[in-house]
Amino acid sequence: MNAPVRSLSRMSAGIVGSEILKIAAEIRAKIAQGENVLNLTVGDFRPDLFPIPESLRRGVVAALEAGETNYPPSDGLLDLRKAVQRFYAERLGLEYPISGIIIASGVRPTLYTAFRTLLDEGDTLLYPVPSWNNNHYTWLSGAKGVAVEAGPETHFLPTAESLRPHIGEARVLTLNSPLNPAGTAYSEPELEKIVALVLDENGRRDSAGRPPLMLVYDQVYWMLTFGLVRHLTPVGIDPRMRPYTVFNDGISKSFAATGLRVGWCVGPDEVMGPFSSLLGHIGAWAPRAEQAATVSFLQDAETVDRFLAGMKGEIVGRLELLHEGFGQLKQDGYPVDSIPPQSTIYLSVRFDLIGKSLNGNTINTNEEIRRFLLEQAGFAAVPFQAFGLKAESGWFRLSVGAVSQADIRTLVPALRRALDAIG
Numbered sequence: 001m002n003a004p005v006r007s008l009s010r011m012s013a014g015i016v017g018s019e020i021l022k023i024a025a026e027i028r029a030k031i032a033q034g035e036n037v038l039n040l041t042v043g044d045f046r047p048d049l050f051p052i053p054e055s056l057r058r059g060v061v062a063a064l065e066a067g068e069t070n071y072p073p074s075d076g077l078l079d080l081r082k083a084v085q086r087f088y089a090e091r092l093g094l095e096y097p098i099s100g101i102i103i104a105s106g107v108r109p110t111l112y113t114a115f116r117t118l119l120d121e122g123d124t125l126l127y128p129v130p131s132w133n134n135n136h137y138t139w140l141s142g143a144k145g146v147a148v149e150a151g152p153e154t155h156f157l158p159t160a161e162s163l164r165p166h167i168g169e170a171r172v173l174t175l176n177s178p179l180n181p182a183g184t185a186y187s188e189p190e191l192e193k194i195v196a197l198v199l200d201e202n203g204r205r206d207s208a209g210r211p212p213l214m215l216v217y218d219q220v221y222w223m224l225t226f227g228l229v230r231h232l233t234p235v236g237i238d239p240r241m242r243p244y245t246v247f248n249d250g251i252s253k254s255f256a257a258t259g260l261r262v263g264w265c266v267g268p269d270e271v272m273g274p275f276s277s278l279l280g281h282i283g284a285w286a287p288r289a290e291q292a293a294t295v296s297f298l299q300d301a302e303t304v305d306r307f308l309a310g311m312k313g314e315i316v317g318r319l320e321l322l323h324e325g326f327g328q329l330k331q332d333g334y335p336v337d338s339i340p341p342q343s344t345i346y347l348s349v350r351f352d353l354i355g356k357s358l359n360g361n362t363i364n365t366n367e368e369i370r371r372f373l374l375e376q377a378g379f380a381a382v383p384f385q386a387f388g389l390k391a392e393s394g395w396f397r398l399s400v401g402a403v404s405q406a407d408i409r410t411l412v413p414a415l416r417r418a419l420d421a422i423g
C-alpha cells in the first residue's frame, strides 16, 4: 500500500532520521543479544558510570512528592529562569533580563525553535561540518543549507576565512563550541575573527537596511572543557554581538542528565518573544519537577563545582587513555591518529585504512572501517559522515560516556591485534 506516503507533507516525506541513533540502535541490539561490544557511539552516559548529581536526583523525587506534576509556565518556572540568569552572570559574565531566558525540554527544542524563529523558507543556513544535526535542522526549517567543511588542521572547527565566502548570503550562521563530534573548542583569536566577520557583515547590512545575520551558538558542552581550555562566547568577546546571538544550552551533558530534559535558550528580546510563542505551541516544556530540582541545584555553586570536577576527571581520564593508546599505536607504525582531547565526551580518531586490504578485499569506505572495528576489534564508533562530512577519510567520533577505564584498557590491545590482520 503506497497510499500512506501520498498522505505525507513534503517535509515529513523527505525527513531523514538521525544517523547516529541508527548506528546506536544497531549496537544496542547486538549487546542485548549478548555480544561483547564496547559502545562508543552515542553522546550519552551509562547511569551506573555517570550518575546525575545526587542532590539533583533527590530534588526531582522531592518535587514529584510535593505535587509538582502540572503544567509549568510555558516559558519555564520563573525561579529556574532566574537561576539560569544568575548562573550565566556568575560563570560566563553574560547579563540577560528574564525576558531573554526561556526554558525547554532539552537543547533540541531550543535549536528547532530558534531556527524556525529566524529562518524563512529558502533562507540560507550556514553551518560547518562535521557538526551535529544541522543538515536535519536545515530540512525542518525549509532552509537552504550551506555546509563549510573543516578539517583536522583546524581541529574540525570552521575558521573566519572558510566562512567568509558564504557569509553574504547567510541569514543564520550556526556554531557549536565545544564541538560535537570533534571534542575541540574555539581559541580566543579564532572566535574573535569570526565575531569580527559577523559584526562587519552586519555593519554593511545595517547601512543597506537589510536584516542582520544571526548567530545560533550551541554551547551545551561549555562546562566540559579540560586543562587550560576556556569556554568563550561571542557576546563575551564583543558585547555588540548581543543583538545577533542566540545561545542554546542545558543540563543534558554537563550534568550527565540527558534523560531529565531541561534546556534553555538565551537571546535578545525581539527574538525570544516570538520564540516563546512558537515553543508554547509546540509544548516542548521541561517537566515541572525536573525544573524545580534544577533551580536548587544550579543555585548551589559548591555542589555544582564538586560535581563538575569529579565528572571531568572521569571523562578526561578515559579520553586521555584512548589518546595515549592511539599515540602508542601510531608510534609503532599503525595507521591511526587522534586529536588531543580539549572538551566534551568525544575524541576524534583517524583509522587511516582506506585503500588497505583486509582478507583480500580493499577497504573503500568509512562504513567498511566501522564494520571492521566492530567485528574485528569489538568496539562501535561513529564515522564523521554522520556529522555531514562527505570524504571517506577514516575520521571517527569515539564517545566515552558509556565505557569504563577498564573497558578502554582492553580496546587498544584488541585494535592492535585487529590491525595486524590488515595488509
Ligand SMILES: Cc1ncc(COP(=O)(O)O)c(C=O)c1O
Pocket (backbone or CB within 6 Å): 043, 105, 106, 107, 108, 109, 132, 176, 180, 218, 220, 250, 252, 258, 262, 263
Ligand atoms: C551539539 C549538541 N547540541 C544539542 C544536543 C541535544 O541536547 P539535548 O539532549 O539536551 O536535546 C546534542 C546532543 O547530542 C549535541 O551534541
